[in-house]
Amino acid sequence: MQRVFGRPKGLTELPFHYCPGCTHGVIHRLIGEVLEELDIIGDTIGVAPVGCAGFSLDFFACDFVGAAHGRAQAVATGIKRALPDKVVFTYQGDGDIAAIGTAHAIHVAARGEKITSIMVNNAVFGMTGGQMAPTTIGGQITTTSPYGRDCALVGTPIDMPKTVATLNGAVYVAACSVDTPKNIIQTKKCLKKAFQVQQAGLGYALVSILSTCPTNWGLSPADSLKWLQENMLPVYEMGELKVTEEVKAL
């Protein structure tokens, strides 16, 4: 029988351990496809963070390095500076990149570090049990904002891709979502572009992707998608937020 659909070569055979309905799996698949289509599996080194995404080092078919919480981009910088000809990417949660790792997130972009970062924004700290993240929406209930995030007391959500887009070294910044088939297709396009930008040596590329956390949101997978659409999409600006002239010319 002819196989018409299977796992992309960019992923290993290991079954994902993510919770049912969690969109980490969708994003993994998209990256796996991009690695395969660009034929870079053998030349790529991924950096895993701490958080639910921390186990991604087993799921991608390329070499992988596990970093400390928040430090993935500093680690990726070290790898890229040692091996400038290889493709280096980080796969991080919003807690990793917008809380503990903020300094590194700003400075890889400022330096124009030739790496690709993927930020998975599920508006909570997933792995530790659903605490408030810098990306948590105003009024959103989490285990550390049990009365709803009070923006007057703890500030408003950080829109990380928008912040990063202001820095000159960031040449490609996209904000995507994987809530609908259409958006999934768009996300893959952006991911591919972000890797191509690196291959062309143009500068830093960030793709932020809105994702669900059914387990910590306490919602079914279907209701989670709805919650994302109703609560996150109005807060976070979507689209290719920054595409420099060189990137357009790719």
Next chain:
Amino acid sequence: MSKELMKGNEAIGEAAIRAGCKLFFGYPITPSTEIVEYLSKHLPKAGGTVLQGEDEVASINMCYGAATTGARVMTASSSPGFSLKQEGMSYLAAAELPVVVVNVNRTGPGLGGLGPSQSDYFQCTKGGGHGGYRQIVLAPSKGQELYDFTMEAFDLADKYRTPVVILSDGFLGQMMEPVELKKRPKAELPAKDWAVGGCKGRAKRKVASYSLTNEIGEVNNLHWEAKFAEMKDSLQRWESFHAEDAEYLIVGYGTCGRIAKSVVLKARKQGFKVGLIRPITLWPFPEEAFANLDGVKGILTVELNFGQMVEDVKLAVECRTPVYFHNRLGGMLPSENEILRKLGQVFDLAVEV
């Protein structure tokens, strides 16, 4: 071979280049800054890369990344900056990555001051980061040793896949001394068949520090324990100076060891059998130096802190002879006469100063 007059910090930089260090990540802090400055000037010319990180946390994690590729890499800092590197050091130890880390110890606690101090002994030798690990710590006492030990540190790091700390201080780092730019014979080192770099033509590789399964966690910890034990057995180093027939021993490392040498000579001149044990590896602590204490009536440990290495001395001595302690703090150094006077006092010797 040529001798050059260099600052201690510069000697470290030059040795790193000659040892094949390809990447340096750092963040300036006095009195270590000449290391990042020297390398910024000279490492690129030697085909390497220097990157000033946004802070010490970034710098040590950049080292972590570069080390995963098998490249030789170094960072340098001073006490408050070294504190910030502790998170990374724990991860380096767990992921078994070879990185050379220089700590030009300044005074503390807190921001402290810039003078020479040995207040980071505990932090360096007992595992300043979390989780209980060991790392090799080398204690130079002069420019030549800053150079030699830095070169050797890269080999040790590669051999044991571990971070190696060079513990210097503001006095050694800033002083100019003649340094012979020796070449080291190339040591036989294991291949880095664990390094990442793209899996083309081979199986995928991973470098990480975690295991969330207790059973695997225990296996990993037993592996580290065995490795630490092997290092402890094979790496202990110290210098003995007139210690063979000594009735009274001074123990001091780095700057204190250097000052104590003159004290030994002064005491000997007056007919007192004083000797010196100068630990060179602070971890593993040279317990073997204290194996035979026959005829030793007492020990005086001299340090620039509230009393840190003295605890290791006491453990090694196991109450076989009394151990006394002398210190200066906050950037001050003990004078030769001051140490001599203390010797006279604790051992009831009629020394002249």
